[in-house]
Amino acid sequence: MAQSIFMAGILIGGLVLGDLSDRFGRKPILTCSYLLLAASGSGAAFSPTLPIYSVFRFLCGCGISGITLSTTILSVEWVSTRMRAIKSISLGYFYTSGQFILPGLAYAIPQWRWLQLTVSIPFFAFFLLSWWLPESIRWMILSGRSSKALKTFRQVAAFNGKKEEGEKLSLEEIKLNLQKEITLAKAKHSIADLFRTPILRRVTFCLSLAWFSTGFAYYSLAMGVEEFGVDLYVLQLIFGGVDVPAKFITMVSISYLGRHTTEAVVLLLAGSCILSLIFVPSDLLTLRTVLAVFGKGCLSSSFSCLFLYTSELYPTVIRQTGMGINNLWTRVGSMTAPLVKITGELKPFIPNVIFGTIALLGGSAALFLPETLNRPLPETVEDLENWSLQAKEPKQKPEAENASQRIPLQPCELGLGPN
Secondary structure, eight states: OHHHHHHHHHHHHHHHHHHHHHHHOHHHHHHHHHHHHHHHHHHHHTOSSHHHHHHHHHHHHHHHHHHHHHHHHHHHHHSOGGGHHHHHHHHHHHHHHHHHHHHHHHHHOOSHHHHHHHHHTHHHHHHHHGGGSOOOHHHHHHTTOHHHHHHHHHHHHHHTTOHHHHHHOOHHHHHHHTHHHHHHHTSOOOGGGGGSSHHHHHHHHHHHHHHHHHHHHHHHHHTTGGGGTSOHHHHHHHHHHTHHHHHHHHHHHHHHTOHHHHHHHHHHHHHHHHHHGGGSOTTOHHHHHHHHHHHHHHHHHHHHHHHHHHHHHSOGGGHHHHHHHHHHHHHHHHHHHHHHHHGGGTOTTHHHHHHHHHHHHHHHHHTTSOOOTTOOOOOSHHHHHHHHHHHHSOOOOHHHHHHHTOOSOOGGGGTSOOO
């Protein structure tokens, strides 16, 4: 029950904090989320009763959701187009490192209260360090904070050894180059905007199904570790270890084959692995473990790809809201997975049929998403509409194609790279 409440906290956190981040900025929400996780995690360690413990775990889930979303969006909005995939996968390796560290800590600290406190205290340090992170330039400009954006531009330019180029940049130049985007961003945006146009409806529906199926299938394998006949701590290390090659292959794939193809393939492979478990006898533990580990690696790759892909598909003005909604569907999947596991009491193969089929549906839905490889981030809903129109038109000559993707402000002179 406590685990389900924790997942509910991640769900609600993604919905609420995603919208607040688009309104008040990525950095404030990230900073508050670090403090929330540190305080609630420490409080859970000293909880005298289950209800109080559950409340703190719910708040922990909210904090984790805010950290995940804000970190992903800040990374995508700061780095250059060619570095987005590398940056996104690099962040994923820190998650993998946590999977290696946690089993060791759990083995060394058998008392759950001390273990809970040990993993919560470091977030107080992260809370303090987050004050030195710069806010998203894109968000500041589109939110009318041009003066602060200029100041941040110059600070980052100086940090990158481009101080003179940064000093040459003026507030009038920023406003002139982004006049259209600033005007369009003055309109208020909400969750309803995710369904306002045909292309946004298609993107939201397909991404939601991909996110749901990934979380749904991922936790089906995570909760079934006792079925494979391997020591719990060892299997957890194996599950963490498969992330290392999986994330590297994902980085190469999304950089060269594209996000669209990668996401579809990994979900289809994961669904196939889960369905294959139905036909493998229970006494063939090694083969079952291999299939489960491979499927888990594919689902981990799906998570890595989806965080980047979703950030690139939604326009800046509703990007965090879109991330929050899709993160919500992942948590719905993770909360639904335990209920589906119960159906195994009727027939052992039923859960795997459901988990595998949903994963295949998620992979199929990804096939209907537009490709974002080597494209600049869309600033407004109109930019995304133009993508859809360009995809239906005959392929342009290289010169024309480059011109259509050129954006007014080129921060590469400041050491930020092209966006």
